[in-house]
Amino acid sequence: MGPLLVAAMAGVIRFWHLGRPRAVIFDETFYAKDAWSLLRLGYEGTWPDRKIADPQLLADPQVISLSDTGTFVAHPPTGKWVIALGEWMFGLTPFGWRFMTAALGTLSVLMLCRVGRRLFRSTFLGCLAGALLAVDGLHVVMSRTALLDLVVMFFVLAAFGCLLIDRDHARARLAAALPVGADGRPRPDEHAADHTGTGPRPWRLAAGVFLGLAASTKWNGLYVLVFFTALTVLWDVGSRRVAGSRRPYLAVLNKGLGWSLLSLVPVAVLTYLATWTGWFLSDDGYGRHWADGRGGTWSWIPAPLRSLWHYEHAVYEFNVGLHTPHKYQSNPWSWLVQGRPVLFDYQSPKPGQDGCRTAVDCSQTVLALGTPLLWWSACGALAYLLFRWALRRDWRAGAILCGVGAGYLPWFLYQDRTIFSFYAVVFVPYLCLAVAMTVGAMLGPPGSDLRRRTLGAVAAGTLVLLIVWNFIWFFPLYTGVTIPYADWHARMWLDTWI
Known part of the structure; x- marks a missing residue:
């Protein structure tokens, strides 16, 4: 019931006045129209100029002519x-x-509660992680906006959860093959550790599907595939070592590497190709027949696949070459401290509307800003997890850090490109897990003395309450609530937020 209650709270926050603001905000002008085009054509057709079409879209979408001529788009479908x-x-x-x-x-809030429960073996810490995600401002804004990054986050988190379940099942299968000691518990055995097969791993197959869906939403999902594949291999190595193998890498190579690679990378690739079905079945999709009649070294590959490769290469060139300056672009170094949030929408209501006397009295804002105290706390939590992983060999800390790194570190390769801080929503769940794990450390183990537990509970409770208060304070900026201009300005804690 705990995860369900937390998810219900998150749903109320995300669906409350979801149609507000009644406007096409930020990049919704691309994705809302491309989505409608996919419904009508199976591929992205051509719309009129967005500056002309947006007001008409809100007034009557039927008056806007959607051409069946395929148009170039920068992201998969x-x-x-x-x-x-x-x-x-x-x-x-x-x-x-x-x-x-x-x-x-x-x-995703519901999933994170369950992921945290499995990761920490604590319903309280799992629900805490989900509750922190429920009150993160960036996650709320991205949940209330038709952009792609929240979708990537969902599929990546689903893959992470599947891999956790697969890890537990694989370790249980390996433990069942070990001999039982006099105390009734499995004891390490080199032969069993080296020769026990993994068997079918359906949860790892499911993870491959989800990672393919993430990559076919935005390409940064490909980096997550690389990170998570490495993570699962290391998990398998660790389980063989604990089971008694003296050469755990060789044991994984002989018994488990096939499942590690075949169930993730090829499945993800096939899933990626399947998502282009509408484009493959079309005649007018952009570049659909580029390879028809073309010879060359690769002519043995079916023409539709070569056409898609050519299209994807053009998309790659566009994305890595995107250097158009933008007022709200930011360097990834500033993301964890929320140095430069992105303003999705800003309106000054008309005089007499929403109790505003003049056009400059009130503000209506949608600001992609993470709950500041949550993010600043996460910076300290990540430092603690680095300590736990590097010096205490805590696999839970390593798993969380892998999730953060998969969504965060690749952007440092593109610091010269036009990028935005809201891309960080992909790794927000792992920041919440990091804070939850740190809160668990503050509370101490169940056997700690009463004074230690009391002080830890006071410190942890204070931190969580401050994060919740911080979210409530910034809530109008996340949901487009009309507030006095002075109240809006009071919430601009840093000059870089304006």
């Missing part, structure tokens, strides 16, 4: 198909194109 599901149910409206991201945002 899965995330837009997810958005399209909401539009199919509720129409081409702000509520419709935001519905599925709000739903996935809510479900």
Whole structure:
């Protein structure tokens, strides 16, 4: 019941006045329209100029002509198909194109509660991690906006959860093959550790599917695939070592590496290709027939696959070459401290509207800003986890750090590119896990003396309450609530937030 209650709270926050602001905010102008095009054509068609089309879209989407001429897009289709599901149910409206991201945002809170429960073996810490995600401002804003990064976060978290379950099942299978000692517990045995097979691993297959869906939403999912594949191999090595193997890497190579690679990388690639089905079945998708009739070294590969490769290469060149200056772009060094949030929407309500006397009296804002105290606490928590992983060999800390690194570190390769801090939503769940694990350390083990537990509970409770208060304080900036201009300015704690 705990995870369900936390998820219900998250759902209320994310679905409350979801259609507000009634506007096409930030990059919704691309993804909401591409999603509608996928519903109608199976691929991304051509819309009129977005500056002209956006007001018409809100007034009457039927008056905007969608051409069946394929257009060049910078991201794969899965995330837009997810958005399209909401539009199919509720129409081409702000509520419709935001519905599925709000739903996935809510479900991700539920998943994180269960992931934390399995990771820490504590229902309290699992629910705490989910509750922290529920009150993170960046996660709330991305859940209430039809952008792709929240969808990537959902699929990556689902893959992480599947890999945790797979780890538990694989270790249980290996433990069952070990001889039992006089105390009734399994004891290490080199032969069993080296020769016990892993058997079918359906949860690892599921993780491969989810990682393929993440990569087919935005390409940064490919980096997560690399990180998580390495993580699972190291988990398998660790289990063989604990079971008694003197050469655990060789044992994994002989008995488990096939499942590690075949169930993640090839499955992810096949999933990625499957998400392009609409484009493959079309005749007018962008670049669909580029390879038709072309010879050359690679002519033995089917023309549709070569056409897709050519298209994807063009997309790669576009993405790595995107250097157009933007007012709200930021360097990844500043993301953890929320140095430069992104303003998605800002409006000054008309006089007489929402109790505003003049046009400059009030502000209505959607700011992609993480709950500051949560993020600043996470910086300290990550330092603690580095200590636990490097010096205490705590696998839980390593798993969380891997999740953070997979979503964060690759962006340092593109510091000269135009990038934004809201990309960090992909690794927000792992920051919440880091803070929850640190809170668990503050509380101390169950057998600690009463004074130690009391002081830890006071410190941990104070931290959590301050984070919740901080979220409530910034809540109007996350949801487009109209507030006096003075109240908006009071929430601009750093000059870089303006």
